[in-house]
Amino acid sequence: MFEENTQQNFISLNTALRLVKADTDFQMQQLLTGRQVDKHTFVLYSLPGIGKTQGIRELVQDQQELCIIDINAEFGGSLAMPISHVNEQEQTAQVLHALNASIARLRRHALSAPQTAHFLFLDEFNRGDEFMKQTIMQLLLENRLPGNPLPANIFVVGAGNTAENIFSDEQTVENDVNELDTATRDRINPLFIQLEPKEWLDWAYQNEVAPEVVDFIGSKSYNEQRDLLYQPSKSADGTGATPRSWTRLSSFLADPVIKNDPVLLKAAIFSMIGNDCGNRFLTYLTTGDPLDIFALLREPDQAKFAALATGSKMAFFSSALRPVEQDLTSTRPRGYAEIFTKYLQTDDQTAVARFMHTQVETGVLQERYPLTNEYLRQQPVFMQLVMEMSVNNI
Structure with a gap:
C-alpha cells in the first residue's frame, strides 16, 4: 500500500x-x-x-x-x-x-x-x-x-x-x-x-493503550504494522482504520460487558476499525493467545514470558505499570511489583531498552506511577538498567 x-x-x-x-x-x-x-x-x-x-x-x-x-x-x-x-x-x-x-x-x-x-x-x-x-x-x-x-x-x-x-x-x-x-x-x-509505526507504538506504550492492541500491532512486521494502522475504507460510508481509531478501541476493550459478549465485541470492533482489520483482530482475540497481563502478574512464569515476542514483552511492560501501581496502594498487596522486577531481567534487551526509553527516560514512570518508580529505584537490577541507559545517552 x-x-x-x-x-x-x-x-x-x-x-x-x-x-x-x-x-x-x-x-x-x-x-x-x-x-x-x-x-x-x-x-x-x-x-x-x-x-x-x-x-x-x-x-x-x-x-x-x-x-x-x-x-x-x-x-x-x-x-x-x-x-x-x-x-x-x-x-x-x-x-x-x-x-x-x-x-x-x-x-x-x-x-x-x-x-x-x-x-x-x-x-x-x-x-x-x-x-x-x-x-x-x-x-x-x-x-x-x-x-x-x-x-x-x-x-x-x-x-x-x-x-x-x-x-x-x-x-x-x-x-x-x-x-x-x-x-x-x-x-x-x-x-x-508519513506514518511511522514505531513512533505510534512508543506513544501507545506511554499512554496506556489496551495491551491487546499494542501486542497485536507491535508483534507484526514493519509493513504489516503500517497496513494495519492505516487502512482506508473501501466505500464512501464504510469504516477504515487509523492510529486514532486503534487508540479509541481501547475504551471498548476496557468495558467487561462488551469484551465478554462476542456479539457486542464484534460490532464494537468493526465500528471502530472496519471489517478487514476487525476480522484479523478478532481472530487474534478469540483463537490466538492474547496477552494476559494479570495472568503473568498473578502467577509468575519466566518460561512463558521468555517465549513471548519482543512486541508482546513491551506490551506487558507498559500495560502492567497501572496494576502494579494499584497493587502498591492496596492494603493487601499481591506482590505485583516484585514479579514485574523479575520479568525485567529478561534476556530480550530490545524490549527492556524500549521500556527504559518510553517509560523511564521520558519521565512517564516517575510522573504517572510514583510508587512503582520508588519501588523500582530500590532494586539493584533496575538501577543497573538506569546506569546503562545514562551511559548510552552520553
Missing part, C-alpha cells in the same frame, strides 16, 4: 514537532532580545488520524498557551466576526470585529505571559471558505485577524490534508480540500508527515 513518493520530503510526526519546537524556541529568543522576527507558519500535512492535533497538545505543556480551531467547523471567516456599530448621537457607523472566544482567551493569556510562546493551531487548514482564506492571508501577512492584532508571542501552526493523495497508492482516498493559492503557499512551510 505504501510506496516511496519522490514528490515530497516525507518526515515523521516526531521530527515535524521537534522542528516546530526548535524554531519557536529560537524565534522567542530573538523576540526577547528585541529583534524583529519573520515567523514561520508550519503546516502539517498527513493522512487523517495520524495524531497531529494530539502531538501539538503534547508539545505545549500549559494548555492555556494553546488554542485549537477546526477551520472546517467555523462559519464564514468567524475567527473574527464583523459586527456593525452605529453611534446614533454622532450619526456614524463602523464595523467592529468580535474575536473568536477561544482565540480571545489565547490572546489575553499571551499578553499576560509575553516571555512564553503560545500557539494558534488551525486544523483543516485548507478547508475554509473564501472568507476564511482572506482571514488566513491577513493572519500570515500581518499577524492579525480582522480588527485584532495578535501578540508577537503567538505562533500559528496549521494541519490538513493535501489536495492530492500523495501518501499512499490507495485510489479510494479523496481529499476534498480547497487548494491554496500561490501567495498563501509561498508564506507557509509545509511538512509532509
Whole structure:
C-alpha cells in the first residue's frame, strides 16, 4: 500500500514537532532580545488520524498557551466576526470585529505571559471558505485577524490534508480540500508527515493503550504494522482504520460487558476499525493467545514470558505499570511489583531498552506511577538498567 513518493520530503510526526519546537524556541529568543522576527507558519500535512492535533497538545505543556480551531467547523471567516456599530448621537457607523472566544482567551493569556510562546493551531487548514482564506492571508501577512492584532508571542501552526493523495497508492482516498493559492503557499512551510509505526507504538506504550492492541500491532512486521494502522475504507460510508481509531478501541476493550459478549465485541470492533482489520483482530482475540497481563502478574512464569515476542514483552511492560501501581496502594498487596522486577531481567534487551526509553527516560514512570518508580529505584537490577541507559545517552 505504501510506496516511496519522490514528490515530497516525507518526515515523521516526531521530527515535524521537534522542528516546530526548535524554531519557536529560537524565534522567542530573538523576540526577547528585541529583534524583529519573520515567523514561520508550519503546516502539517498527513493522512487523517495520524495524531497531529494530539502531538501539538503534547508539545505545549500549559494548555492555556494553546488554542485549537477546526477551520472546517467555523462559519464564514468567524475567527473574527464583523459586527456593525452605529453611534446614533454622532450619526456614524463602523464595523467592529468580535474575536473568536477561544482565540480571545489565547490572546489575553499571551499578553499576560509575553516571555512564553503560545500557539494558534488551525486544523483543516485548507478547508475554509473564501472568507476564511482572506482571514488566513491577513493572519500570515500581518499577524492579525480582522480588527485584532495578535501578540508577537503567538505562533500559528496549521494541519490538513493535501489536495492530492500523495501518501499512499490507495485510489479510494479523496481529499476534498480547497487548494491554496500561490501567495498563501509561498508564506507557509509545509511538512509532509508519513506514518511511522514505531513512533505510534512508543506513544501507545506511554499512554496506556489496551495491551491487546499494542501486542497485536507491535508483534507484526514493519509493513504489516503500517497496513494495519492505516487502512482506508473501501466505500464512501464504510469504516477504515487509523492510529486514532486503534487508540479509541481501547475504551471498548476496557468495558467487561462488551469484551465478554462476542456479539457486542464484534460490532464494537468493526465500528471502530472496519471489517478487514476487525476480522484479523478478532481472530487474534478469540483463537490466538492474547496477552494476559494479570495472568503473568498473578502467577509468575519466566518460561512463558521468555517465549513471548519482543512486541508482546513491551506490551506487558507498559500495560502492567497501572496494576502494579494499584497493587502498591492496596492494603493487601499481591506482590505485583516484585514479579514485574523479575520479568525485567529478561534476556530480550530490545524490549527492556524500549521500556527504559518510553517509560523511564521520558519521565512517564516517575510522573504517572510514583510508587512503582520508588519501588523500582530500590532494586539493584533496575538501577543497573538506569546506569546503562545514562551511559548510552552520553
